[in-house]
Amino acid sequence: MSMINYASREINCKLVYYGPGLGGKTTNLEHVYQKVAPQFRGKMISLATETERTLFFDFLPVDLGTIRGFKTRFHLYTVPGQVYYNASRKLILKGVDGVVFVADSQVERMDANIESMQNLYDNMLEHGLDLTKIPFVIQYNKRDLPNAAPIADLQAALNPGWPLEQPARQVVTPDPNYPGEFLIQQYDGVWVERAPAFEAVATQGIGVFDTLRAVSKLVIKTLG
Amino acid sequence: MTASGWSLGEAEARRIEEILHEFLRQSGVASALLIDHTGQTVTGVGASLPDRDGLASLAAADYSANDQLASLIGDVALGPIVHQGERGSVLLADVARRVILLAVFDRRTTPGLVKFRAKGAVQALERVFTGMARDAGQGAAPRMEGAFLGEAAEEIDRLFGA
Numbered sequence: 001m002s003m004i005n006y007a008s009r010e011i012n013c014k015l016v017y018y019g020p021g022l023g024g025k026t027t028n029l030e031h032v033y034q035k036v037a038p039q040f041r042g043k044m045i046s047l048a049t050e051t052e053r054t055l056f057f058d059f060l061p062v063d064l065g066t067i068r069g070f071k072t073r074f075h076l077y078t079v080p081g082q083v084y085y086n087a088s089r090k091l092i093l094k095g096v097d098g099v100v101f102v103a104d105s106q107v108e109r110m111d112a113n114i115e116s117m118q119n120l121y122d123n124m125l126e127h128g129l130d131l132t133k134i135p136f137v138i139q140y141n142k143r144d145l146p147n148a149a150p151i152a153d154l155q156a157a158l159n160p161g162w163p164l165e166q167p168a169r170q171v172v173t174p175d176p177n178y179p180g181e182f183l184i185q186q187y188d189g190v191w192v193e194r195a196p197a198f199e200a201v202a203t204q205g206i207g208v209f210d211t212l213r214a215v216s217k218l219v220i221k222t223l224g
Numbered sequence: 225m226t227a228s229g230w231s232l233g234e235a236e237a238r239r240i241e242e243i244l245h246e247f248l249r250q251s252g253v254a255s256a257l258l259i260d261h262t263g264q265t266v267t268g269v270g271a272s273l274p275d276r277d278g279l280a281s282l283a284a285a286d287y288s289a290n291d292q293l294a295s296l297i298g299d300v301a302l303g304p305i306v307h308q309g310e311r312g313s314v315l316l317a318d319v320a321r322r323v324i325l326l327a328v329f330d331r332r333t334t335p336g337l338v339k340f341r342a343k344g345a346v347q348a349l350e351r352v353f354t355g356m357a358r359d360a361g362q363g364a365a366p367r368m369e370g371a372f373l374g375e376a377a378e379e380i381d382r383l384f385g386a
Binding site for chain 1 (some may be wrong): 232234236237246260261262263265266267275277278279281282285288289292330332368369370371372373374375377378379380381383384385
């Protein structure tokens with residue numbers, strides 16, 4: 001939950017990078033840490049195992065500056081992707097304002113992606129949150145690998161869409177990232193919405209900021 | 225509270241800071257912070273701390289992990305947690321299941337005194353937060369104005385490279 005502190009005039013929002021193990025969540029944060037000027041970000045904290053696998057979380061605070069008198073910050077977190085650490089993942093989701101699902105594009109990781117997406121949905125429900133009603137974007141990482149699955153297959157498996165019930169939002173909305181496709185459209189009389197999706201090669205920084213920008217803007221919108 | 229989260233007004237913030245200052249005076253702790261369960265700092269008094277955001281995120285995670293541990297062994301409520309170090313020590317205590325009191329102290333005081341005084345501070349803070357929860361149910365949720373949203377989006381483009 002974003003916190004608006006009228007006394008100290010601060011707004012803090014929590015973004016969580018979720019997804020299967022070794023998918024590139026920590027790499028996303030490391031790239032943000034390297035590229036954002038030090039005056040706009042804090043220290044990156046990583047609670048990792050000796051083999052550099054995330055044990056509890058990574059944390060990176062990013063400062064948007066003072067906007068209309070409010071110091072505005074995003075707190076970026078990753079979760080441990082390994083199945084074993086579900087209790088930790090659940091804790092990190094507490095109070096989340098926006099989620100980035102980092103999928104591993106490799107064909108061999110399709111099952112792990114699907115399992116992690118279902119786990120995300122279930123863990124959100126345990127916090128009383130509906131993934132389809134909060135800012136949510138998907139990143140298809142590792143697009144440079146020869147065994148990367150086609151985007152259409154990933155979208156069908158991980159981002160098939162959900163029924164959109166608010167009449168005010170039932171407007172055909174083209175997907176700016178995929179010409180000819182739609183974020184909101186009608187199928188067989190039912191309005192369906194899909195999460196914005198981005199292709200990335202996080203090790204090279206490709207797509208990292210596109211993803212972060214998209215989820216950040218969606219979170220800011222919820223404050224209005 | 226807001227639709228997207230919760231908010232803290234100036235009157236409550238003043239009262240909270242008074243309680244924290246009193247806690248500082250009575251216990252001899254160097255710094256006292258209130259953080260929410262997502263790791264965000266609500267307010268703080270006392271000596272400035274290096275990397276306050278990092279400290280708050282770790283403290284919230286630490287408290288939550290201990291809370292879950294307690295529930296796994298069948299305990300319903302977790303009492304204050306004290307990490308006692310050679311040079312510095314930390315106390316974490318829950319306030320009304322809403323926020324966490326984080327006190328940083330050194331050898332100029334004792335864990336026993338800090339725990340004792342923290343109990344009174346927590347009770348006083350709980351009264352403030354209970355009142356806030358009651359008031360939040362009565363008024364419209366505060367929201368940020370449109371101009372803020374537009375400027376924030378521009379800052380996002382600038383910082384994250386449009």
